[in-house]
Amino acid sequence: MRLVIARCSVDYVGRLTAHLPMAPRLILMKADGSVSVHADDRAFKPLNWMNPPCTVRESAGDDGSNLWTVTHGKSGEMLILRIEEFLHDSSHELGPDPGLQKDGVEAHLQELLAEHITTLGDGYALIRREYPTAIGPVDILCRDAEGGTVAVELKRRGDIDGVEQLTRYLELLNRDPALKPVRGVFAAQEIKPQARVLAHDRGIDCVTLDYDELRGIEPDTPRLF
Amino acid sequence: MRLVIARCSVDYVGRLTAHLPMAPRLILMKADGSVSVHADDRAFKPLNWMNPPCTVRESAGDDGSNLWTVTHGKSGEMLILRIEEFLHDSSHELGPDPGLQKDGVEAHLQELLAEHITTLGDGYALIRREYPTAIGPVDILCRDAEGGTVAVELKRRGDIDGVEQLTRYLELLNRDPALKPVRGVFAAQEIKPQARVLAHDRGIDCVTLDYDELRGIEPDTPRLF
DNA sequence: CCATAAATGTCGATT
DNA sequence: AATCGACGTTTATGG
Numbered sequence: 001m002r003l004v005i006a007r008c009s010v011d012y013v014g015r016l017t018a019h020l021p022m023a024p025r026l027i028l029m030k031a032d033g034s035v036s037v038h039a040d041d042r043a044f045k046p047l048n049w050m051n052p053p054c055t056v057r058e059s060a061g062d063d064g065s066n067l068w069t070v071t072h073g074k075s076g077e078m079l080i081l082r083i084e085e086f087l088h089d090s091s092h093e094l095g096p097d098p099g100l101q102k103d104g105v106e107a108h109l110q111e112l113l114a115e116h117i118t119t120l121g122d123g124y125a126l127i128r129r130e131y132p133t134a135i136g137p138v139d140i141l142c143r144d145a146e147g148g149t150v151a152v153e154l155k156r157r158g159d160i161d162g163v164e165q166l167t168r169y170l171e172l173l174n175r176d177p178a179l180k181p182v183r184g185v186f187a188a189q190e191i192k193p194q195a196r197v198l199a200h201d202r203g204i205d206c207v208t209l210d211y212d213e214l215r216g217i218e219p220d221t222p223r224l225f
Numbered sequence: 226m227r228l229v230i231a232r233c234s235v236d237y238v239g240r241l242t243a244h245l246p247m248a249p250r251l252i253l254m255k256a257d258g259s260v261s262v263h264a265d266d267r268a269f270k271p272l273n274w275m276n277p278p279c280t281v282r283e284s285a286g287d288d289g290s291n292l293w294t295v296t297h298g299k300s301g302e303m304l305i306l307r308i309e310e311f312l313h314d315s316s317h318e319l320g321p322d323p324g325l326q327k328d329g330v331e332a333h334l335q336e337l338l339a340e341h342i343t344t345l346g347d348g349y350a351l352i353r354r355e356y357p358t359a360i361g362p363v364d365i366l367c368r369d370a371e372g373g374t375v376a377v378e379l380k381r382r383g384d385i386d387g388v389e390q391l392t393r394y395l396e397l398l399n400r401d402p403a404l405k406p407v408r409g410v411f412a413a414q415e416i417k418p419q420a421r422v423l424a425h426d427r428g429i430d431c432v433t434l435d436y437d438e439l440r441g442i443e444p445d446t447p448r449l450f
Numbered sequence: 451c452c453a454t455a456a457a458t459g460t461c462g463a464t465t
Numbered sequence: 466a467a468t469c470g471a472c473g474t475t476t477a478t479g480g
Contacts, residue, residue, distance in 0.1 A: 001230075160469090
């Protein structure tokens with residue numbers, strides 16, 4: 001990883017064109033071949049960047065400045081850095097990262113809810129996760145206490161899009177005489193008001209999930225307290 | 226902007242929980258208050274980060290390590306860095322950035338298509354761009370050769386969401402006796418298969434646009450070749 | 451490699 | 466604060 005602080009101007013030509021006037025910035029060159037140009041704001045987002053695989057060619061500009069031409073072979077995108085002054089330049093060997101472990105993404109929610117399907121109500125029974133349809137897999141298909149089929153759409157954050165998605169599934173599933181009638185449940189850790197209204201309007205039930213609670217009643221990971 | 230290369234472990238608790246084992250990484254602290262932790266891969270995306278506004282509290286760990294506790298006041302998210310060894314530490318004054326100028330392809334697409342509305346078919350005539358409705362502006366409203374009204378939804382990449390969006394517009398527009406019946410056209414540089422299927426199912430026509438071709442027949446920007 | 455869905459999506463405009 | 470749409474979305478996953 002090479003860290004360069006430099007006065008530079010940047011031009012990007014690719015999916016759009018962009019220009020950055022000359023100013024001091026951080027140029028971050030990673031071992032994966034990526035290049036990104038950061039200002040002192042915009043949080044973790046760079047002003048401009050190039051994703052690997054790309055090649056960096058160094059040359060001299062007319063005025064003695066350094067030209068770094070970063071080219072993305074496949075797409076033809078280009079990033080051109082004109083560097084007027086180097087304020088810092090250091091390289092560091094980090095080695096491969098052990099990697100990030102995440103907990104609490106939608107996949108985990110699905111596992112947990114499938115295991116504790118009665119969270120949706122007494123007498124519920126799992127049919128299967130990722131139930132395939134022509135327009136994509138339904139997150140969870142199950143039966144309620146009365147034996148009716150229930151399609152569950154699962155989101156971390158329940159937005160209006162999720163309701164639309166579930167609506168499409170329900171429309172399709174209800175064309176199948178073997179399943180019909182299929183009811184819908186929209187389950188999420190957080191459900192936006194408008195999504196709730198739309199769901200209600202379409203006869204879809206909403207359930208907010210408590211991840212910690214689901215994990216708390218998880219039998220495979222006993223706790224010490 | 227402070228650049229720290231350090232052996233550190235990281236824990237994030239917030240919208241999800243995440244853990245990073247001890248390893249050398251870049252810790253990027255910007256003047257805007259953001260903190261991000263980078264490995265030597267994943268291009269410009271950090272392993273973990275905290276957006277401003279947040280506060281950083283430094284303390285000593287049990288084993289003499291440095292503990293940096295980054296707290297996001299509003300949301301209660303936390304990022305905890307345990308630093309075992311500093312390999313580099315430098316600060317740099319960059320000042321405010323003059324800012325990024327983008328020249329997007331997408332905005333031009335609408336202009337270009339409006340000017341060359343016959344791209345959609347012979348005899349088409351523009352009514353107006355950004356035709357206002359209660360749920361937002363329709364990208365382009367026009368008439369076809371038979372005098373029928375056509376609503377055009379324009380995207381760079383035609384996804385299923387765009388079809389839903391156009392469907393909502395069509396439903397609304399078709400309630401207006403003065404316009405009714407209104408047909409839909411989904412136009413994009415690239416249309417995903419699933420979006421195409423859904424559009425067809427709803428009687429919406431799909432048109433793929435070639436940006437270069439549209440620009441090529443553009444009279445206002447003559448080219449030198 | 452293509453297609454699809456998730457993302458700590460982020461970001462900005464508008465209500 | 467919530468919603469909506471755009472993003473050079475990027476990233477992971479399955480066919």
